[in-house]
Amino acid sequence: GAVVSQHPSRVICKSGTSVKIECRSLDFQATTMFWYRQFPKQSLMLMATSNEGSKATYEQGVEKDKFLINHASLTLSTLTVTSAHPEDSSFYICSARAQVNTEAFFGQGTRLTVV
Amino acid sequence: AQSVTQPDIHITVSEGASLELRCNYSYGATPYLFWYVQSPGQGLQLLLKYFSGDTLVQGIKGFEAEFKRSQSSFNLRKPSVHWSDAAEYFCAVQGAAGNKLTFGGGTRVLVKP
Numbered sequence: 612g613a614v615v616s617q618h619p620s621r622v623i624c625k626s627g628t629s630v631k632i633e634c635r636s637l638d639f640q641a642t643t644m645f646w647y648r649q650f651p652k653q654s655l656m657l658m659a660t661s662n663e664g665s666k667a668t669y670e671q672g673v674e675k676d677k678f679l680i681n682h683a684s685l686t687l688s689t690l691t692v693t694s695a696h697p698e699d700s701s702f703y704i705c706s707a708r709a710q711v712n713t714e715a716f717f718g719q720g721t722r723l724t725v726v
Numbered sequence: 727a728q729s730v731t732q733p734d735i736h737i738t739v740s741e742g743a744s745l746e747l748r749c750n751y752s753y754g755a756t757p758y759l760f761w762y763v764q765s766p767g768q769g770l771q772l773l774l775k776y777f778s779g780d781t782l783v784q785g786i787k788g789f790e791a792e793f794k795r796s797q798s799s800f801n802l803r804k805p806s807v808h809w810s811d812a813a814e815y816f817c818a819v820q821g822a823a824g825n826k827l828t829f830g831g832g833t834r835v836l837v838k839p
Contacts, residue, residue, distance in 0.1 A: 617769070645827070654816065654829045655770075704769055711825055714760070719769040 613639045615707045617718030624695055624725055632690045632721045634705030640685035641707035645715060646678075649702040661688055695725040728753040728821040732830035739807050740838045747802040747833050749791075749817030758820040759800040760827070761791055763813045770816065776800065787811070812837040 614637040624630045634644055643662050647655040659675075661667040661682035669675045677699075679691040688707070692699050702722050706715040729752045739745050751757060758777050762770040774785025781793040791802045800817060817830040 643825070652834075654831045657826060657828075660826060702767075706770075706827070708825070712758070714758075714772065714775055714820075715827065716772075717762075717770040720767070722767065 613637075613707075613709070613716045615641075615705065615716045615718040617705055617721055619721060620719060621722045622724070624723070626696055626725055627694055629691055629693045630695055630723060632692075632703055632705075632723075634688045634690070634707065634718050636686045636707040636709075636716070639707075639709045641688070641709060642685065643708045643711075643715075644682055644688035645706045645708075646680060646688075646690050647704045647706070649704060649720075651702075655704060658690075692723065695723070697725045699723065700725045728757065728819050728828045730817050730819050730828055730830035732815075732817055732833050734833045735831070736834045736836065738836040738838060741809055742806050745802075745804045745807045745811070745835065747815050747817075747835070749800045749802065749830060750798050751800060751817070751819045752798065753819055753821055755821075756795070759791075759793060760818040760820065761785065761789070761800070761802045762816045762818065763787075764816065764832075765813050773802070773815075807835075807837055809837050809839065811835060 616635045618633045646658045649655045658673045659667045659669045667680035682688040704720040705718045708715040731750045760775045761773040773789045774783045776793045815833045818827045
């Protein structure tokens with residue numbers, strides 16, 4: 612299957628700082644990328660959907676000013692957690708899809724810890 | 727709105743025994759259905775998917791799933807589990823609205839020696 616690379620796999624940052632997570636499709640062009648958040652022992656919750664060249668569509672309850680999503684190219688999307696707080700600590704996972712009505716492929720996830 | 731229910735939060739099975747994980751979905755049309763497996767601290771690996779056609783779907787690692795429209799179910803099975811099958815399993819449905827994936831709550835599988 613297609614490969615999606617997420618970086619970094621783990622990051623620790625101080626409260627009040629911002630952290631950027633990258634999601635790259637390595638061997639296909641991703642017209643759509645999805646960002647999820649997963650709390651310990653829970654399921655994945657969709658945060659936002661981003662289409663290349665367009666503004667991201669955020670799910671209800673997700674602060675778009677806190678979780679900045681950029682999808683500037685067909686192979687790269689970034690999630691920036693701004694002014695991070697300990698409650699933002701979580702596992703963040705991206706997925707990428709080439710076309711509508713096809714499957715999406717997942718990155719390895721990023722463990723964010725805010726201290 | 728689409729939704730997915732995985733009724734079993736935990737399942738413990740002996741190595742070599744069979745495994746069945748339940749998944750029920752709610753969606754107005756024929757959905758795209760998926761099963762993923764997640765090891766601790768890792769991303770998701772696709773086990774199998776159903777888009778159309780044969781309702782019995784074969785996947786990787788010896789898993790299979792059967793789509794039953796009348797029961798709105800897509801249960802995952804494996805005839806003989808291995809210790810390495812211990813993980814979290816997620817069923818997901820993909821609908822037409824934005825093609826977003828909706829995940830079930832997950833089932834954690836523990837394998838006894």
